[in-house]
Amino acid sequence: MPNADYDSAWKQAIELYWPDFTELFLLEEWGCRPAPESQDQELAKCSRDSNLGLFRVDKLLRAPGVDGQPYLWHIEIQAARQRGFAQRMFVCQYRLYEHFQLPMRSIAILGDHSPTWRPCRFELAAGNTRTTFDFETIKLRDFEDRLAELLLSDNVFAWLVVAHLFTLRTRKEPLERAIVKAKLLTGLRTCGWTRKKSRDVFDLIERMMTLTHSCRLSWKHSSKFSTGGWKWLGNIYGKSALNSVEWNGVKQGGRQLEKRGGRQLAKRGGRHAVRRAVKHAAKFEAKHVVDWSRCEA
Incomplete structure (x- = not known):
């Protein structure tokens, strides 16, 4: 890591x-x-x-x-x-x-x-x-018992504390870190910040919660960072950045499935990934990050 x-x-x-x-x-x-x-x-x-x-x-x-x-x-x-x-x-x-x-x-x-x-x-x-x-x-x-409270805050350092603590917890668990990172970055949409502030905090968390190369590729090319998340990212960075970075992630994830299990499985998996991503994006609550990753320090 x-x-x-x-x-x-x-x-x-x-x-x-x-x-x-x-x-x-x-x-x-x-x-x-x-x-x-x-x-x-x-x-x-x-x-x-x-x-x-x-x-x-x-x-x-x-x-x-x-x-x-x-x-x-x-x-x-x-x-x-x-x-x-x-x-x-x-x-x-x-x-x-x-x-x-x-x-x-x-x-x-x-x-x-x-x-x-x-x-x-x-x-x-x-x-x-x-x-x-x-x-x-x-x-x-000392903030570990206040994670849910911090994730409902619009204070930049509340989110940075959560990212720091989960980075510590997942230092030997790259997949767990990728999941938590995706949910944190998606959760930033709930803060109602300006485009610049959202971009700043996104970059801070992205920099702090480093991933292995393989895990980073899987994270980028999967639906764990939901379709709604990438759409929001496009809004704060601009459409050109979105297209060049992540918007085709579900398709690329489908290609990975195709290599492993055949064309039909890939199509079904791709459609399911889209439905699941949209569903979770619509119902996302910041406090879910705490429930998803109860990792031991």
Whole structure:
């Protein structure tokens, strides 16, 4: 199974839909505050600073806090347990402060398998001198009991959390991942988003929930992503993209059946696939994703 692309999907989502991020994870309405400014260019200078040494930061933004004062927002996406992670958060905090001289919120998104790994503090002590650094954490596994609720939300990060959790669960089950991925992408139609927003979230989930080459071909050429799903995809990408990507999927699926079981079987299978796809597209509910794939982590 190819490695899931967690980091870039999360980073792009944070850049594009920051108010959704603060609403779901920080329980803060962004309101009329200005959009955050990426500090990637400044961060590149900071990372090359010979006095600070090299260090890596996933996402650094500059935006006002609830009090209107300018903050830095340091966000780390951590998809696996890492020894010394709290120390790394501390090092990033003091090095960034030394460079920018601004107060900073440090937030770690913990998207690993373990339910117990929850670093949130780093401490140093020497005699009566003590340094304590606390940072905010978002443990994605804490959302596992809220999957149905998340799938009924129009918050971008609700859908991204579900995609992340099911990607973890299906890391050794490519066929299960293909089924869940198809249902998630079909379910995006229920959100009522603009064409651009639908396209953005589709691309984020598509990138995160990687499939093996053979499984990807089967997914594209089958009815698991229903006829209604491909029609909706054509609406958000344009008819030309739909025709070039997937609209003939049922026909190609029929050809696969023909190779395996004869022309008549292929025709019957193709007709059945169409009827089934249309039926499920019409009755689709987002919560069905949870029922379809109760995979063990």
